[in-house]
Amino acid sequence: MEHTEMDNKHLLLRAMSSTAAKQYDVDARPPFVVNSAKGAWLKDCDGRAILDMTSSNGTTLFGYRREDIDNAVIEQLTQRGTIFPTTLSAQRIELAERLISRYPAAEKAVFFRTGSDGTSAAIRMARAYTGKRIILSSGYHGWHDWHRLFGKACFDKQTEVFHFGYNLSALSQLLEHAREGIAGVIVTPEPGWYDESHFQAMYQLCKQAGVPFILDEVMSGLRYGATGLNGAGVSADLVVISKGLANGHALSCVAGKADIINAYDAAGLAGTYNKEVTPMAAALTVLRILEEEKPHEMACAVGAELMQGMQNAADKIGFPLWVTGAPLMFKTVFPNMALADAVTTSCFSSGLFLECSGTHMINFAFGAQERDYAITCFAEALKEVKSSGLAEGVIDSEISEFQRKAYARDAFGAAFEEDEDIMHQIAQVLAYLDLR
Amino acid sequence: MEHTEMDNKHLLLRAMSSTAAKQYDVDARPPFVVNSAKGAWLKDCDGRAILDMTSSNGTTLFGYRREDIDNAVIEQLTQRGTIFPTTLSAQRIELAERLISRYPAAEKAVFFRTGSDGTSAAIRMARAYTGKRIILSSGYHGWHDWHRLFGKACFDKQTEVFHFGYNLSALSQLLEHAREGIAGVIVTPEPGWYDESHFQAMYQLCKQAGVPFILDEVMSGLRYGATGLNGAGVSADLVVISKGLANGHALSCVAGKADIINAYDAAGLAGTYNKEVTPMAAALTVLRILEEEKPHEMACAVGAELMQGMQNAADKIGFPLWVTGAPLMFKTVFPNMALADAVTTSCFSSGLFLECSGTHMINFAFGAQERDYAITCFAEALKEVKSSGLAEGVIDSEISEFQRKAYARDAFGAAFEEDEDIMHQIAQVLAYLDLR
Numbered sequence: 001m002e003h004t005e006m007d008n009k010h011l012l013l014r015a016m017s018s019t020a021a022k023q024y025d026v027d028a029r030p031p032f033v034v035n036s037a038k039g040a041w042l043k044d045c046d047g048r049a050i051l052d053m054t055s056s057n058g059t060t061l062f063g064y065r066r067e068d069i070d071n072a073v074i075e076q077l078t079q080r081g082t083i084f085p086t087t088l089s090a091q092r093i094e095l096a097e098r099l100i101s102r103y104p105a106a107e108k109a110v111f112f113r114t115g116s117d118g119t120s121a122a123i124r125m126a127r128a129y130t131g132k133r134i135i136l137s138s139g140y141h142g143w144h145d146w147h148r149l150f151g152k153a154c155f156d157k158q159t160e161v162f163h164f165g166y167n168l169s170a171l172s173q174l175l176e177h178a179r180e181g182i183a184g185v186i187v188t189p190e191p192g193w194y195d196e197s198h199f200q201a202m203y204q205l206c207k208q209a210g211v212p213f214i215l216d217e218v219m220s221g222l223r224y225g226a227t228g229l230n231g232a233g234v235s236a237d238l239v240v241i242s243k244g245l246a247n248g249h250a251l252s253c254v255a256g257k258a259d260i261i262n263a264y265d266a267a268g269l270a271g272t273y274n275k276e277v278t279p280m281a282a283a284l285t286v287l288r289i290l291e292e293e294k295p296h297e298m299a300c301a302v303g304a305e306l307m308q309g310m311q312n313a314a315d316k317i318g319f320p321l322w323v324t325g326a327p328l329m330f331k332t333v334f335p336n337m338a339l340a341d342a343v344t345t346s347c348f349s350s351g352l353f354l355e356c357s358g359t360h361m362i363n364f365a366f367g368a369q370e371r372d373y374a375i376t377c378f379a380e381a382l383k384e385v386k387s388s389g390l391a392e393g394v395i396d397s398e399i400s401e402f403q404r405k406a407y408a409r410d411a412f413g414a415a416f417e418e419d420e421d422i423m424h425q426i427a428q429v430l431a432y433l434d435l436r
Numbered sequence: 437m438e439h440t441e442m443d444n445k446h447l448l449l450r451a452m453s454s455t456a457a458k459q460y461d462v463d464a465r466p467p468f469v470v471n472s473a474k475g476a477w478l479k480d481c482d483g484r485a486i487l488d489m490t491s492s493n494g495t496t497l498f499g500y501r502r503e504d505i506d507n508a509v510i511e512q513l514t515q516r517g518t519i520f521p522t523t524l525s526a527q528r529i530e531l532a533e534r535l536i537s538r539y540p541a542a543e544k545a546v547f548f549r550t551g552s553d554g555t556s557a558a559i560r561m562a563r564a565y566t567g568k569r570i571i572l573s574s575g576y577h578g579w580h581d582w583h584r585l586f587g588k589a590c591f592d593k594q595t596e597v598f599h600f601g602y603n604l605s606a607l608s609q610l611l612e613h614a615r616e617g618i619a620g621v622i623v624t625p626e627p628g629w630y631d632e633s634h635f636q637a638m639y640q641l642c643k644q645a646g647v648p649f650i651l652d653e654v655m656s657g658l659r660y661g662a663t664g665l666n667g668a669g670v671s672a673d674l675v676v677i678s679k680g681l682a683n684g685h686a687l688s689c690v691a692g693k694a695d696i697i698n699a700y701d702a703a704g705l706a707g708t709y710n711k712e713v714t715p716m717a718a719a720l721t722v723l724r725i726l727e728e729e730k731p732h733e734m735a736c737a738v739g740a741e742l743m744q745g746m747q748n749a750a751d752k753i754g755f756p757l758w759v760t761g762a763p764l765m766f767k768t769v770f771p772n773m774a775l776a777d778a779v780t781t782s783c784f785s786s787g788l789f790l791e792c793s794g795t796h797m798i799n800f801a802f803g804a805q806e807r808d809y810a811i812t813c814f815a816e817a818l819k820e821v822k823s824s825g826l827a828e829g830v831i832d833s834e835i836s837e838f839q840r841k842a843y844a845r846d847a848f849g850a851a852f853e854e855d856e857d858i859m860h861q862i863a864q865v866l867a868y869l870d871l872r
Contacts, residue, residue: 006526015524019532019545021700025523033524037517045526056521057708064517074510081473081500082684085492085789087461088451088469090442090481096455109455113549113686114709120580143706144556145581145595158594159581243708248518250549250686250709264457270579272493272679273550273686353521 008032008045028356030348037064039365042353050348051373054355055363058219058329061244062286062295063365069247069285076281083276091280098287099255102227105215105236106255110264111280113273115218115242116142118252119186121269122238126184126212128267129260134181134429136174138166139188139412141216153415153422155429162429165415166194168201170422174429175209181433184238186214189229192324192331193408196234203235212237212260218252219243223328223361226296243361247286251279295364296328303327303362306371313379319386322399332358333407335394342390346381357411444468444481464792466784473500475801478789486784487809490791491799494655494765497680498722498731499801505683505721512717519712527716534723535691538663541651541672542691546700547716549709551654551678552578554688555622557705558674562620562648564703565696570617570865572610574602575624575848577652589851589858591865598865601851602630604637606858610865611645617869620674622650625665628760628767629844632670639671648673648696654688655679659764659797662732679797683722687715731800732764739763739798742807749815755822758835768794769843771830778826782817793847 005011011033012026020026032044040063042050055061062069076082076091096109112118119141127133141147146159153165164170166187175182185206189199199215206213213236221228221241230239238256245251254261289295304327314321322333332354334340344354352374354360362370385391408414415422441447447469448462456462468480476499478486491497498505512518512527532545548554555577563569577583582595589601600606602623611618621642625635635651642649649672657664657677666675674692681687690697725731740763750757758769768790770776780790788810790796798806821827844850851858 011526011529012524014533015529017544017694018529018536019547020524021546021698021705023701024706029522032522033526033529034517034520034522035526036515037520042521052521054521056519056711059519059708059711064519065514070513070518073513077506077509078501079472081470082506083492083495083500084470084473085478085488085490086465086468086470088447088456090447090469090471093447093451093454093469097450100454108453110457111455114553114707116707117550117553124581143704145560148704248712249714250712258453262457265459268579268584269457270460271550271552272495275492275495276684276686278685 006045011045030345030353039063039065040363040370048351050351050353051370051377052353053360053362053374054353055361056248058223058243058361060248061222061363062247062289063363064248066247068289069282072281072285073249073278076278080277082278085275087275089277089280091277091284095280095283098284099241099253102287103230103239103241103255105230105239107258108261109253109255110261111274112252112254112271113250114142115240115252116144117271118218118240118242118254119216120144120146121267122214122240122254123184123186124267124269125254125260125263126214126238128263130183130212132181132183133160134178134433135161135183136164136171136185137161137187138164139190139216141186141188151413153413153419153425155425155432157428157432162425163413165413165419165422166190166198167415167417167419167422168198169417170415170426171202172205173426175205175211178429178433179209179211182209182211184212184214186216188216188218188412189220189224190408190412190414191220191224191326191329193404193414196229196232199229199234214238214240216240219329221245224326225300226290226294245286246279246282249279249282251283299362299364299366300327302366302368302371303330306362306374309371309375310378313375314382317382317386318396319382319391320394320397320399322404329359329361332360333399333404334358335399335403339385339391339394342385342388343378343381346384347377350377350380352377442481447481466781466789475499475501476799476806484787486787486789487806487813488789489796489798489810490789491797492684494659494679494797496684497658497799498683498725499799500684502683504725505718508717508721509685509714512714516713518714521711523711525713525716527713527720531716531719534720535677535689538723539666539675539677539691541666541675543694544697545689545691546697547710548688548690548707549686550578551676551688552580553707554654554676554678554690555652556580556582557703558650558676558690559620559622560703560705561690561696561699562650562674565699566619566648568617568619569596570614570869571597571619572600572607572621573597573623574600575626575652577622577624587849589849589855589861591861591868593864593868598861599849601849601855601858602626602634603851603853603855603858604634605853606851606862607638608641609862611641611647614865614869615645615647618645618647620648620650622652624652624654624848625656625660626844626848626850627656627660627762627765629840629850632665632668635665635670650674650676652676655765657681660762661736662726662730681722682715682718685715685718687719735798735800735802736763738802738804738807739766742798742810745807745811746814749811750818753818753822754832755818755827756830756833756835758840765795765797768796769835769840770794771835771839775821775827775830778821778824779814779817782820783813786813786816788813
C-alpha cells in the first residue's frame with residue numbers, strides 16, 4: 001500500500017521518483033510536505049504546526065483560506081464558470097478599472113497568469129511600441145529565456161538584454177549614448193538597498209531619453225505599502241503587479257500608458273488561460289477588502305515590530321545580522337550563506353518556516369501571537385547557531401558595508417559604483433548598436 | 437451609473453478603454469461578453485443562450501461547471517488551501533504518478549500553469565540535457581519569445597529555432613547533417629493533415645540521431661482520444677499536456693524521460709504559481725472521472741457525427757468545405773477566409789459560437805441536442821452565405837488539394853515537399869553550425 005503512506009518522508013520519496021527536481025524541489029527546502037494551511041499557519045503531513053513567514057512566495061497576502069476571498073472564487077465557479085471562451089469578461093473589465101484607479105501609472109491594464117509572463121509581456125509591448133530591441137534590466141523578473149543571465153552585470157547579445165545592476169551611472173550613460181536602440185528599462189525595486197528616490201531618478205533619466213520605464217512590482221505592488229512604489233510616488237510607464245493580487249491564485253497584471261498597452265497586438269501576445277475568470281473574481285474581492293478594511297496599516301506595524309524584534313535578538317547576543325527592507329517584504333542578511341542556512345534550519349526545527357533566500361513576507365493573518373512566536377524561534381535559532389561554533393570569527397561584529405553589497409550582488413545582481421566591470425560592459429552595447 | 441450598465445455593448449465600450457486589445461480581444465471575436473456558462477452553453481450579458489463549440493480553447497473538456505470537478509476545487513480551497521509554500525504537495529505527487537501511468541512516454545512529470553510555459557520549459561530541459569542549442573519546431577507552441585517566427589519555414593538565428601513545417605525530408609536532412617547542434621525536435625500534431633505514422637516517423641528519425649523528440653500535446657493530450665497521440669502509439673521523449681487537464685483551470689504538464697526531466701535544475705526552471713494546488717485538485721478529479729466513466733467514447737461518437745453532419749450540410753448545397761481532424765479537435769477548411777468569416781458570423785447570429793480560426797473543440801456536455809443544434813445553425817449559415825453571393829465562383833466546387841495545403845501553411849506553418857524554400861533554409865542552419 002505504498003501510495004497510502006502520506007507522511008512527509010514517504011511523500012518526499014515518492015516525489016523524488018515521480019516529479020521532484022533535486023535542487024529546486026528538495027535540497028533547497030526543509031524536508032516536509034504541507035497538508036493544509038490556515039491563516040499564517042501550516043500543518044505538514046506529519047501533523048506538525050509550522051508558522052509560515054513566506055506566504056507562498058508572498059502570494060497569500062491575506063493568509064491562507066481567507067473565507068471571503070474563497071467565497072468569491074466559489075461563487076464564480078458554481079454560479080458563472082471557471083473560464084469563458086472569449087477574452088473579455090465583466091470581471092476582467094471591472095478589475096482593470098479598479099487597478100487603473102489604484103495605481104498612478106495605470107491608464108489601461110491587461111492580465112496574465114504569472115509574474116514571469118507579466119514581465120515578459122511588458123518588455124514585448126515596450127519593444128513593439130518603440131520598434132527597438134535593447135532592454136535594460138535590474139533585478140529578478142522570472143524564469144523566461146530573455147532573462148537567463150540574471151545575476152551578473154552584462155550584456156546578453158542574444159536576447160538583447162543589458163543587466164545594469166541598479167547602477168545609475170551605467171543607466172545614465174546607456175540612455176545618453178544608446179537610446180536610439182533601447183526599447184525599455186525594467187527594474188525590480190529592492191527597498192532594503194535603494195530608497196524610492198533611486199527609482200524615481202531612474203524614471204527621470206528614462207523620461208528625458210524618451211524610453212519607457214517599467215517598474216516590476218510583481219512582489220512590491222501590494223507589499224510595499226498598499227499600492228507599491230508606484231503608489232508611493234515612483235513614476236513609471238508600465239507597472240507589473242502580481243503577488244497578493246488574487247491571494248494565491250495565479251494572476252498578474254501589466255498596467256500603464258494606454259499607448260504602450262495598446263501594443264499588445266503588435267507584440268503578438270496571447271494565452272488560452274488568460275481567459276480564466278476565477279483568479280479575477282478573487283482579485284476583485286482582494287481589492288474590495290483592501291479598500292474597505294485597509295489592512296496594510298496594521299500588518300505593516302506587525303512587520304516592523306517583527307523586523308525590530310529579529311534585529312534586537314541578534315544584537316542582544318552579538319550575532320551579526322542586518323534586517324532590512326519594507327515590513328511586508330524584508331530580508332535578513334547574514335555574514336555568509338552557511339550561517340543563514342544554519343539559522344533557517346534551526347528555525348524550521350522549532351516550527352518557523354523561512355525562505356532560504358532570506359526574503360520574508362508575512363501576511364494579514366499575522367498578529368501579536370505570530371510576531372512573538374517568530375521572534376522567539378528566531379532568537380533561539382541564533383543562540384543555537386552561535387553556541388554551535390559555526391559563527392566563530394564573525395560573532396560580535398556587525399554586518400559590514402562589504403557584506404551588505406555582497407548580498408545584493410548575489411541575490412539580485414546589484415552593481416555598485418565601485419564595480420568597474422559594469423562600465424566595461426557598456427562598450428559592448430554601443431558596439432552592438434554601431435553607435436560608437 | 438456608467439459602471440452598472442452590464443450589457444454586451446456597454447461592457448465592450450468599457451473594455452476598449454480599460455483593458456481590451458483591439459485586434460485580439462475585440463475585432464477577432466463576435467461582439468459579446470459571456471455572463472455565465474453551464475455544460476456546453478453560454479449565456480451572454482444580454483441574456484442570450486449560445487452554444488459554445490470552442491470549449492474555451494479546448495480547456496473545458498467536461499463542459500462548464502461540472503459539479504464533481506468544481507467540488508474538488510472547493511474542497512481544496514476550503515479544507516486545505518489554494519497554494520502551499522513548498523513546491524511539493526500530495527496532490528502534485530499523486531497527479532504526477534497518475535500521468536506517468538497514463539502516458540507511455542512519461543517516466544516523470546513536472547507542472548506549469550500554461551501551455552506556452554510548458555513548451556518553453558520542455559525545450560529548456562532539452563537544451564540543458566543535451567548541452568546543445570538548436571530546436572527544430574513544427575506547429576504552434578505558444579506566445580513566448582523563442583517561438584516568435586512561428587508560421588513560416590525558416591531558421592531564426594537569434595532564438596536558434598528552425599521551423600521545419602512538418603517536412604520529413606527537411607527533418608531527415610537536418611538530423612543527418614546537423615545533429616551535433618540539435619537539442620530537440622518539438623512538434624504539435626495536426627491530425628487533420630498528418631496521420632500518426634507521420635509523427636512516429638519523426639520520432640524514429642530523432643531516435644536514430646539521438647535527439648529528444650518532444651510531442652506538444654497541449655491540445656491533443658486529452659482530445660486525440662483519451663490519451664493523445666502518445667497513448668495511440670506515437671513515441672516521444674517528452675510530451676506536453678494541458679487543455680482539459682484541469683477542466684479550465686490553468687495547468688500544464690511536461691512528462692517524459694526521467695533523465696531529461698531531471699534537467700529541470702540545470703535549465704533554471706522556477707515559478708511561484710506552480711505551487712498553486714487548486715488546479716491539481718481539479719486534475720486529480722478529471723483523471724479519476726476519465727478512468728471511471730470513460731467519457732471519450734461517447735463524446736468522440738458525437739464529434740464524429742457532428743463532423744459528418746457539417747460536411748453533409750455543405751455537400752448537400754454544393755458549398756465547398758473540408759471538415760477534417762479528430763472528433764474532439766476538428767477543423768473546417770473553406771476556400772478562403774472571407775467565406776469562413778461569413779459562416780462564423782452567421783452561425784453566431786443564430787446562437788452558435790465558433791472559433792474564427794476554424795478549430796472546433798466540443799466537450800463531454802455535447803449530446804444529440806447540441807450536435808443537432810450545431811448542425812442546423814451551420815447548415816443555415818452555409819445557405820445564407822451561399823445566397824449572399826459571397827461564394828460565387830467557388831460554389832459547386834470541392835476544396836482542392838491546393839486549398840487544403842494553403843490552409844495548413846497559414847494556420848500552422850506547414851511546408852510541403854513542393855515548398856522549395858524549406859530546403860534553402862537548411863543551408864542557413866548548417867552554416868550557423870559551421871558544419872558545411
